[in-house]
Amino acid sequence: xxxxxRVKRRRFDVLPYVLVSPAVLxxxxxxxxxxxxxxxxxxxxxxxxxxxxxxxxWFDNYLAALKSDLFWxxxxxxxxxxxxxxxxxxxxxxxxALLLNRKFAWRWxxxxxxxxxxxxxxxxxxxxxxxxxxxxxxxMNDFLLRLRIIENGVxxxxxxxxxxxxxxxxxxxxGFPFFAVMLLAGLQSIPKExxxxxxxxxxxxxxxxxxxxxxxxxxxxxxxxxxxxxxxxNSVDIIYxxxxxxxxxASHTLPLYAFALSRKAMxxxxxxxxxxxxxxxxxxxxxxxxxxVDASGETRT
Amino acid sequence: xxxNVHPPTRSKRGHNIxxxxxxxxxxxxxxxxxxxxxxxWMFLTSITPSAEIARxxxxxxxxxxxxxxxxxxxxxxxxxxxxxxxxxxxxxxxGLTLSVSAAYAFSRFRFFGRAYFMKQFLVVNMFxxxxxxxxxxxxxxxxxxxxxYYAIIISHSTFAIPFSTWMMTGYIDAIPxxxxxxxxxxxCTRPGTLIRVILPLCTPGIVATGIYLFITSWNEYLYATxxxxxxxxxxxxxxxxxxxxYEIEWGLLTAGGFVGSxxxxxxxxxVQRRLVGGLTQGAxxx
Numbered sequence: 366x367x368x369x370x371r372v373k374r375r376r377f378d379v380l381p382y383v384l385v386s387p388a389v390l391x392x393x394x395x396x397x398x399x400x401x402x403x404x405x406x407x408x409x410x411x412x413x414x415x416x417x418x419x420x421x422x423w424f425d426n427y428l429a430a431l432k433s434d435l436f437w438x439x440x441x442x443x444x445x446x447x448x449x450x451x452x453x454x455x456x457x458x459x460x461x462a463l464l465l466n467r468k469f470a471w472r473w474x475x476x477x478x479x480x481x482x483x484x485x486x487x488x489x490x491x492x493x494x495x496x497x498x499x500x501x502x503x504x505m506n507d508f509l510l511r512l513r514i515i516e517n518g519v520x521x522x523x524x525x526x527x528x529x530x531x532x533x534x535x536x537x538x539x540g541f542p543f544f545a546v547m548l549l550a551g552l553q554s555i556p557k558e559x560x561x562x563x564x565x566x567x568x569x570x571x572x573x574x575x576x577x578x579x580x581x582x583x584x585x586x587x588x589x590x591x592x593x594x595x596x597x598x599n600s601v602d603i604i605y606x607x608x609x610x611x612x613x614x615a616s617h618t619l620p621l622y623a624f625a626l627s628r629k630a631m632x633x634x635x636x637x638x639x640x641x642x643x644x645x646x647x648x649x650x651x652x653x654x655x656x657x658v659d660a661s662g663e664t665r666t
Numbered sequence: 667x668x669x670n671v672h673p674p675t676r677s678k679r680g681h682n683i684x685x686x687x688x689x690x691x692x693x694x695x696x697x698x699x700x701x702x703x704x705x706x707w708m709f710l711t712s713i714t715p716s717a718e719i720a721r722x723x724x725x726x727x728x729x730x731x732x733x734x735x736x737x738x739x740x741x742x743x744x745x746x747x748x749x750x751x752x753x754x755x756x757x758x759x760x761g762l763t764l765s766v767s768a769a770y771a772f773s774r775f776r777f778f779g780r781a782y783f784m785k786q787f788l789v790v791n792m793f794x795x796x797x798x799x800x801x802x803x804x805x806x807x808x809x810x811x812x813x814x815y816y817a818i819i820i821s822h823s824t825f826a827i828p829f830s831t832w833m834m835t836g837y838i839d840a841i842p843x844x845x846x847x848x849x850x851x852x853x854c855t856r857p858g859t860l861i862r863v864i865l866p867l868c869t870p871g872i873v874a875t876g877i878y879l880f881i882t883s884w885n886e887y888l889y890a891t892x893x894x895x896x897x898x899x900x901x902x903x904x905x906x907x908x909x910x911x912y913e914i915e916w917g918l919l920t921a922g923g924f925v926g927s928x929x930x931x932x933x934x935x936x937v938q939r940r941l942v943g944g945l946t947q948g949a950x951x952x
Contacts, residue, residue: 378775378777380771380775380856381771381775381777381780382771382777384767384768384770384771384775385767385768385771385772385783387763387764387767387768388764388765388767388768388787388827388831389768389783389786391760391764391823391827392786392787392790392827392828395802395820395821395823395824395827396790396793396798396824396828398801398805399798399801399802399805399824400793400797400798400801402801402804402805403797403798403800403801406800406801406804416804457697460693460697461697464690464693464694464697465694467690469686469690469691469694475694475697475698477935477938478698478701478702479697479698479701480701480934480935480938481701481702481705481931481935482701482704482705483934484881484927484930484931484933484934484935485705485885485927485930485931486884486885486886486887486901486902486905486926486927486930487885487887487902488885488887488902488905488906488923488926489708489902489905489923489926489927490704492905492906492909492919492920492923493704493705493707493708493920493923494704496707496708496711496916496919496920497704497707499916502719502720502722502916504707504724507722538700538701538704541701542701546938546942547942549942550942550943592791595791595792598794599794599795599796601795601796601888602887602888605888606887606906620794620795620796623796623797623800624796624799624888627796627799627800627803628892633800633804636796636800637797637800637801640794640796640797640800641797643794643796643797644792644793644794644797647792647794648792651792
């Protein structure tokens with residue numbers, strides 16, 4: 366057996382590379398090649414209808430972006446957007462998961478229905494909530510007026526002070542089921558004996574939560590937060606459908622800014638520059654986050 | 667009915683029922699209501715006549731199927747659903763065929779560059795759509811593929827391939843290695859093992875991954891509206907274009923939203939357990 370193993374190791378095995386190559390080549394073609402193209406375009410004054418007339422302008426697109434107020438407004442709003450949405454989704458999702466982890470008669474039903482927001486297309490979500498937020502006919506105003514929380518109907522999406530928060534609320538609604546089911550799976554993987562052990566030590570509800578539940582959830586939490594962070598940071602479609610970034614620039618985020626620049630103004634060079642900057646920021650954020658996680662004692666494989 | 671007349675038998679259970687009502691059933695009910703209410707509201711609006719919607723009498727007034735009839739007769743919604751079906755099926759096909767063999771290699775072989783390749787698939791998930799959207803538009807235009815099925819399918823495979831590779835690696839990891847080793851000893855070749863042992867065993871995983879790809883592609887909007895959207899409209903683009911220039915017909919729009927989201931929602935409810943299993947597999951193991 367040993368001899369056979371040694372022979373096997375010395376011989377270069379082509380098979381895994383053959384098996385991997387279709388997926389790798391396809392990814393190189395559809396993701397990495399366009400990414401390089403985007404980086405290339407970002408240093409040109411790109412003319413859509415006549416690409417040959419495009420001018421190489423070094424980093425002017427980047428400088429112009431960094432000099433514009435809209436860029437910084439968008440950046441601020443992107444941070445607000447991520448900073449509010451992800452933690453709120455997480456908290457609501459955690460509460461849902463803790464409830465779903467208990468045994469009760471209609472648990473299967475609750476578990477099934479709670480994920481509906483996750484399954485809906487962003488476009489439908491955006492339009493549905495536009496209808497709910499509608500200044501004249503929307504049920505949100507109707508509801509709050511009846512509860513006497515507000516005195517007059519509020520044009521939620523047309524007021525610069527409320528637009529971004531109204532959309533963040535929608536995103537929280539859309540994303541909490543994801544956390545709920547991920548964390549539920551995490552909860553169910555925690556051995557019952559651990560709870561029994563700390564109960565013997567006299568731990569209360571909080572003690573159990575801090576010493577067993579949270580540590581047990583850690584690896585799921587890390588993955589779930591990472592995925593959500595990326596998805597939330599990227600979500601353009603819901604804002605685009607709900608406000609197109611308005612009123613004015615009140616609900617602009619960086620990816621939306623890049624999308625609007627390319628779609629409406631056809632300024633592909635500037636849009637690419639902003640997209641590249643945003644990607645770099647996201648990458649930095651992810652790296653910092655993973656480092657923090659690793660530093661706090663988790664070794665991921 | 668008679669039983670209710672009797673004084674409630676609240677001997678020992680009487681204490682527990684109110685407590686669990688407050689700490690479990692009520693909050694759970696509120697959360698489910700929160701999750702469902704917008705969807706229900708959309709459905710209720712879609713069966714309310716336009717005149718009643720304008721009088722803010724959704725829910726209380728009479729109901730109608732007018733908006734749905736209009737959706738399928740005047741707006742040609744079935745064509746859009748057909749387009750989305752073709753695109754989503756194509757994405758599933760591309761995603762699964764390319765990812766299964768790669769996932770098998772990642773799961774069963776230890777080879778030089780394995781960690782690098784696996785990281786590549788993770789990093790790819792991080793690229794924002796807006797970064798790829800612009801160059802893909804340019805590339806498709808040069809290739810003359812704008813407004814074609816190919817354009818949308820290729821753009822969707824930017825997330826379909828890495829995602830399904832990641833999911834399938836998890837599913838194959840869960841199959842005991844002893845099974846394919848036994849097949850190898852019995853004289854089965856490596857590809858033979860993949861086809862005769864691994865594939866049948868991870869059929870549920872393949873189905874779940876395929877359905878998730880289908881849903882994601884069916885629901886996608888940004889690529890579909892940028893790379894197509896002229897002659898070829900997918901369901902999400904069609905729903906968005908129901909918005910009129912000056913006035914929004916909410917009845918028609920909500921009907922479109924309800925019909926358009928129904929296939930994905932039903933599929934999601936059907937496979938959710940297995941799907942979540944796949945999504946968390948890597949995470950739970952840590």
